[in-house]
Amino acid sequence: MSATVIDGKAVAARVREEVALGVAEFVATHGYAPGLATVLVGDDPASAVYVAGKQRACAEVGINAFDHRPSAAVSGADLAALIAELNDDPAVSGVLVQLPLPDHLDGTALTGLVAAAKDVDGLTPVSAGLLALGRDGLRPCTPSGVLELLASVQAPLEGAEAVVIGRSNLFGKPMAQLLLAENATVTVCHSRTRDLAAVCVRADILIAAVGRPRMVVAEWVKPGAIVIDVGITRLESGLVGDVDFDAVRERAAAITPVPGGVGPMTIACLLRNTLLAARAQAGV
Numbered sequence: 427m428s429a430t431v432i433d434g435k436a437v438a439a440r441v442r443e444e445v446a447l448g449v450a451e452f453v454a455t456h457g458y459a460p461g462l463a464t465v466l467v468g469d470d471p472a473s474a475v476y477v478a479g480k481q482r483a484c485a486e487v488g489i490n491a492f493d494h495r496p497s498a499a500v501s502g503a504d505l506a507a508l509i510a511e512l513n514d515d516p517a518v519s520g521v522l523v524q525l526p527l528p529d530h531l532d533g534t535a536l537t538g539l540v541a542a543a544k545d546v547d548g549l550t551p552v553s554a555g556l557l558a559l560g561r562d563g564l565r566p567c568t569p570s571g572v573l574e575l576l577a578s579v580q581a582p583l584e585g586a587e588a589v590v591i592g593r594s595n596l597f598g599k600p601m602a603q604l605l606l607a608e609n610a611t612v613t614v615c616h617s618r619t620r621d622l623a624a625v626c627v628r629a630d631i632l633i634a635a636v637g638r639p640r641m642v643v644a645e646w647v648k649p650g651a652i653v654i655d656v657g658i659t660r661l662e663s664g665l666v667g668d669v670d671f672d673a674v675r676e677r678a679a680a681i682t683p684v685p686g687g688v689g690p691m692t693i694a695c696l697l698r699n700t701l702l703a704a705r706a707q708a709g710v
């Protein structure tokens with residue numbers, strides 16, 4: 427068997443088109459565009475590239491991007507005041523504080539100050555709580571993108587055995603919650619899991635988010651499983667995922683490549699969250 431390779435770029439392009447249509451409709455109804463405020467502290471070059479990519483993507487779908495760049499020496503109090511100002515600004519639908527923050531700032535506490543209604547990253551304690559309780563709220567972008575990729579291959583989630591490798595707040599935990607909400611039977615693995623291979627081989631849906639190049643080998647994969655590779659490691663040869671793609675594609679029914687799988691979905695879901703936030707704030 428050779429797996430269907432899930433084309434994340436194509437799925438992301440479709441999501442972006444839907445968002446662009448939704449934004450046009452929003453502007454026609456309300457007379458203003460949704461807005462995303464990005465807060466980039468200091469001059470870390472990698473963070474600057476990520477923020478520029480997000481702002482470009484906003485422009486492409488008609489979302490206003492508001493660029494805030496406090497210096498690396500900004501105090502926690504001043505950054506908190508900026509976040510409070512953006513929380514209160516009606517032109518701003520979503521607030522994104524780019525991580526990591528400089529060492530003297532408490533990233534968890536400061537990002538937690540973003541109002542839940544504007545938390546387009548979906549990572550504040552309030553958003554995480556709403557997800558855990560199964561209540562409406564903005565969902566984290568990368569796990570939402572994975573759900574979209576699973577839907578693109580009509581993956582049956584109800585009753586499926588889903589295994590997530592990785593338990594980070596950024597990805598593994600919210601991914602598990604989203605799969606539970608879809609009625610999958612979910613197992614979350616981590617560095618202390620005993621006999622990871624034996625757990626993985628039970629999975630109908632196997633999702634790897636660790637950051638260890640090609641750790642998921644063919645023998646860990648149930649024939650016919652759907653394999654989603656979230657991991658990204660930059661090697662001299664290029665970007666590499668957590669899954670041994672060439673071997674696993676011979677066993678799986680569907681698989682995401684790295685690059686070009688999960689990666690493109692993250693920004694697409696950020697744009698969608700910004701539109702959803704704008705709609706909710708406008709009462710629609």
Ligand code: NAP
Pocket residue numbers: 568591592593594595596597598615616617618619622635636637638656657658659688689692
């Ligand atoms: P993280 O916070 O470092 O979490 C990694 C997880 O992997 C932890 O739960 C860790 O377990 C677990 N782990 C480490 N070694 C393991 C092992 N040998 N066996 C089983 N589990 C092991 O990372 P993250 O932020 O979740 O990101 C994970 C990967 O996804 C990274 O490569 C990151 O670059 C990538 N990523 C990609 C996107 C995207 O847009 N494509 C978005 C987010 C993340 P412990 O908890 O026990 O330490």
